Amino acid sequence: MNGGPKVVVVGAGLAGLTVAGALGPSASVTLIDRLPAAGGVLGYDHPAVISEVARVRAAGVRSLLGTTALRWVDSRLLVAGPGGIEWLAVDRLVFAGGARPAVPSELRLFGPRVAGVIAATVAVHLAEAEVAMGRDVCLLGVSDWAERAARILRHQGARLTGVSTEEGRPPVYGDQWWMGWQPVALEGTRRVTAVIVARGESRQRITCDTLVLAGDSRPLRNVDGAIAEGPGVDFAQRTADRQSIEEVRRHSLEIAGRIRDQIAAR
Amino acid sequence: MTPRPADQRFDVVVVGAGVIGTAIAARLSSTSARVCLLEATDDVAEGASKGNAGITSSYYAAPGTLESDVIATSYRRWDDVCRRLDVPFRRIGAVMAALTSDEADGLPGELANAKACGVAASIVSGDQARRLEPLIGPDCIQGLVLPDEGIIDPMRLCVGFAELAARNGVQVRFDSPVIDIESQDGRVVAVITPQARIETSFVVNAAGLFADQISELAGGTNFKMWPRKGEYWLIDRDWGRTLRHIVFAAPLPDSKGIHVVPTTNGTALLGPSVTDSDRRYDKTTDAEMLAHVTEKTKRLVPSVPMDRAIKAFAAIRPASEKKVRIEVDEVVPNLVHAINRSTGVSSSLGIADRVAELLAGAGLDLTVRTDALDHIPTVRRLLLDPEPETLAALDPRYTQVVCACEDVSAAEIQAALEMAVPARSIDGVRKRTRATAGRCQGSVCMAGVTFMCSLAQNRAPGDVVVTAAGTAGA
Numbered sequence: 001m002n003g004g005p006k007v008v009v010v011g012a013g014l015a016g017l018t019v020a021g022a023l024g025p026s027a028s029v030t031l032i033d034r035l036p037a038a039g040g041v042l043g044y045d046h047p048a049v050i051s052e053v054a055r056v057r058a059a060g061v062r063s064l065l066g067t068t069a070l071r072w073v074d075s076r077l078l079v080a081g082p083g084g085i086e087w088l089a090v091d092r093l094v095f096a097g098g099a100r101p102a103v104p105s106e107l108r109l110f111g112p113r114v115a116g117v118i119a120a121t122v123a124v125h126l127a128e129a130e131v132a133m134g135r136d137v138c139l140l141g142v143s144d145w146a147e148r149a150a151r152i153l154r155h156q157g158a159r160l161t162g163v164s165t166e167e168g169r170p171p172v173y174g175d176q177w178w179m180g181w182q183p184v185a186l187e188g189t190r191r192v193t194a195v196i197v198a199r200g201e202s203r204q205r206i207t208c209d210t211l212v213l214a215g216d217s218r219p220l221r222n223v224d225g226a227i228a229e230g231p232g233v234d235f236a237q238r239t240a241d242r243q244s245i246e247e248v249r250r251h252s253l254e255i256a257g258r259i260r261d262q263i264a265a266r
Numbered sequence: 267m268t269p270r271p272a273d274q275r276f277d278v279v280v281v282g283a284g285v286i287g288t289a290i291a292a293r294l295s296s297t298s299a300r301v302c303l304l305e306a307t308d309d310v311a312e313g314a315s316k317g318n319a320g321i322t323s324s325y326y327a328a329p330g331t332l333e334s335d336v337i338a339t340s341y342r343r344w345d346d347v348c349r350r351l352d353v354p355f356r357r358i359g360a361v362m363a364a365l366t367s368d369e370a371d372g373l374p375g376e377l378a379n380a381k382a383c384g385v386a387a388s389i390v391s392g393d394q395a396r397r398l399e400p401l402i403g404p405d406c407i408q409g410l411v412l413p414d415e416g417i418i419d420p421m422r423l424c425v426g427f428a429e430l431a432a433r434n435g436v437q438v439r440f441d442s443p444v445i446d447i448e449s450q451d452g453r454v455v456a457v458i459t460p461q462a463r464i465e466t467s468f469v470v471n472a473a474g475l476f477a478d479q480i481s482e483l484a485g486g487t488n489f490k491m492w493p494r495k496g497e498y499w500l501i502d503r504d505w506g507r508t509l510r511h512i513v514f515a516a517p518l519p520d521s522k523g524i525h526v527v528p529t530t531n532g533t534a535l536l537g538p539s540v541t542d543s544d545r546r547y548d549k550t551t552d553a554e555m556l557a558h559v560t561e562k563t564k565r566l567v568p569s570v571p572m573d574r575a576i577k578a579f580a581a582i583r584p585a586s587e588k589k590v591r592i593e594v595d596e597v598v599p600n601l602v603h604a605i606n607r608s609t610g611v612s613s614s615l616g617i618a619d620r621v622a623e624l625l626a627g628a629g630l631d632l633t634v635r636t637d638a639l640d641h642i643p644t645v646r647r648l649l650l651d652p653e654p655e656t657l658a659a660l661d662p663r664y665t666q667v668v669c670a671c672e673d674v675s676a677a678e679i680q681a682a683l684e685m686a687v688p689a690r691s692i693d694g695v696r697k698r699t700r701a702t703a704g705r706c707q708g709s710v711c712m713a714g715v716t717f718m719c720s721l722a723q724n725r726a727p728g729d730v731v732v733t734a735a736g737t738a739g740a
């Protein structure tokens with residue numbers, strides 16, 4: 001445990017762990033995560049997570065797991081967790097909340113309001129709880145989410161059609177892929193029945209009973225006052241749909257280095 | 267107080283649990299009348315009352331019209347009513363921004379009309395308008411300021427009305443479409459749903475877009491309803507909360523134009539567009555129309571960040587030859603119509619009073635009850651509470667944040683699942699708490715909300731209803 005400025009890192013995935021571990025020696029660091037375990041999407045038992053957790057411990061970082069950061073106002077951070085709801089005095093906030101799939105409005109995917117359109121993150125959770133998601137599933141995007149969703153939905157016996165705006169070789173999961181096509185509209189009256197994809201002037205109609213949003217990832221932002229860049233806030237979040245563990249670590253260490261330099265300069 | 271035992275005979279059956287039907291049910295619940303509220307879908311606010319802008323107008327229609335009358339008898343009461351019904355409301359005022367000299371020429375007429383309606387209003391210069399609302403763009407040359415306009419959470423308003431009604435003994439029945447109406451000697455005697463035959467002395471037709479069908483079933487006046495669709499963009503709270511006033515476009519001859527409207531939860535709405543059609547269930551959004559909305563709003567408020575759009579949606583106004591129809595049917599003396607195309611939220615209190623008068627005039631005994639509740643319990647909200655740090659002591663479930671985008675705790679969701687008119691779907695939870703309605707649109711919390719619904723409703727997660735249109739599972 002160190003003196004120095006108080007830094008809170010929100011998100012104990014690989015990025016947050018790396019930043020917290022790197023800053024531990026030069027600041028008073030608290031690491032927060034909504035979930036009761038560190039690891040984020042990689043999971044608590046991933047080797048990279050296990051070694052970062054050890055580094056974080058050794059660096060004297062305080063952990064507040066099962067705690068949600070809510071809002072950031074005038075160098076105070078409101079958090080809710082097992083310890084109650086409280087304002088922490090914080091000099092600097094590093095938000096490392098991971099990513100989420102783009103939502104329909106971000107994808108400019110229009111059409112009727114139908115059931116059966118679901119984020120991959122949710123589809124995976126529900127499928128793990130034995131909810132039958134659909135027989136004819138359309139996956140939007142090439143990503144880790146798409147792959148996880150594909151694996152579990154395939155296990156449920158679904159037929160999987162993938163759509164990706166990127167050209168190139170289709171992924172190995174999924175029965176069929178439309179590479180280089182842009183989804184533009186949904187069809188259906190109650191439940192989704194099809195997604196319309198476009199490429200230049202041509203349009204194709206892909207029938208499905210479930211549409212899984214799994215691509216074009218966006219940084220997940222949910223701390224009010226720290227949604228966009230601002231004073232005292234840094235973001236350690238991946239932006240590409242796929243990033244290697246090494247890339248995440250390198251990016252996180254860069255951010256930690258920059259913050260450390262700024263702390264030292266004061 | 268203890269609710270009345272379930273029965274099949276009522277003084278009044280109200281058809282439709284939109285803002286108008288629920289307002290009427292709440293109004294009648296303070297009287298001796300025995301009331302049943304019938305709704306075809308699985309929740310309140312499933313029709314026009316869900317997707318509207320949530321503006322409580324002070325001035326909207328020409329003076330001397332029925333529409334301006336029912337708005338006038340409503341708009342001053344929102345502060346009090348919303349406090350009692352646990353509904354978010356803020357009287358933030360509006361600026362109508364004229365962008366051309368033609369539009370500016372129309373403002374004095376608007377001012378005179380507003381004044382004739384008894385509404386506070388004044389004309390200001392473009393610079394004064396921008397001082398009042400700094401997000402208004404440089405194209406604004408003159409503005410009409412309407413300080414008494416407010417914003418309300420329209421879904422929570424329906425929930426609040428229905429909850430008060432139910433707690434006062436009104437029977438609220440969902441999944442109960444009126445499919446037939448029995449008449450005798452020119453009067454309605456019973457209303458038929460798939461589950462029940464319900465005898466009644468009066469029927470109030472608050473079926474919105476389907477009000478023509480109810481009138482037809484009752485043998486009443488022949489009129490036609492059609493859908494007038496409006497599409498909106500919803501912009502993130504991070505930008506929305508910097509907008510302090512409603513920004514109206516100057517009205518066109520046939521429509522009120524496209525506006526920029528803050529919501530009570532801090533997001534902002536851009537819209538609505540106007541499309542008449544004949545497809546009553548069509549809530550399709552389309553790229554071209556939304557591009558038009560973007561273009562129009564950019565002129566009013568240029569800084570609106572379209573990359574922060576978290577949702578696009580459509581809602582349907584119940585349009586008819588009469589914009590507002592609040593009257594005893596011309597043929598059937600115990601049928602009362604209560605329909606409003608464009609200002610049903612703003613006028614719901616006034617409409618409910620007028621319907622009560624019409625019913626009393628037609629012979630219904632509306633003795634005021636002394637034991638009726640005038641408020642419902644307030645559920646404190648993590649997002650808006652002025653002292654969030656005190657909530658954990660009240661209920662430890664406030665510390666479990668389920669929806670992190672909108673700061674919705676397990677305590678709030680549980681309250682929504684346990685009220686007298688409880689959430690019966692994920693949409694129902696969303697309407698009551700805003701869980702899943704934030705910028706990630708449920709990507710993170712939808713599964714958690716599904717599991718909470720599953721436990722509260724004692725059904726498998728796959729059978730949890732997401733929207734009226736279907737379940738999570740296929």
Ligand SMILES: Cc1cc2nc3c(=O)[nH]c(=O)nc-3n(C[C@H](O)[C@H](O)[C@H](O)COP(=O)(O)OP(=O)(O)OC[C@H]3O[C@@H](n4cnc5c(N)ncnc54)[C@H](O)[C@@H]3O)c2cc1C
Pocket residue numbers: 281282283284285286287304305306307310311312313314315316317318319320321322323442443444445472473474475476477480494495496497538581582583584604605606607608609610611612613
């Ligand atoms: C885009 C848009 C923006 C708007 N903005 C505003 C605004 O800012 N301020 C404002 O004051 N107003 C606004 N309005 C208007 C307002 O939304 C409507 O006037 C109001 O919601 C109408 O309420 P209602 O209860 O009549 O209709 P609805 O909410 O449509 O309710 C009718 C109900 O009747 C039920 N029903 C139908 N048939 C049957 C049957 N046979 N049996 C049982 N139940 C049945 C339906 O399921 C529905 O729930 C807007 C409307 C739109 C579309």
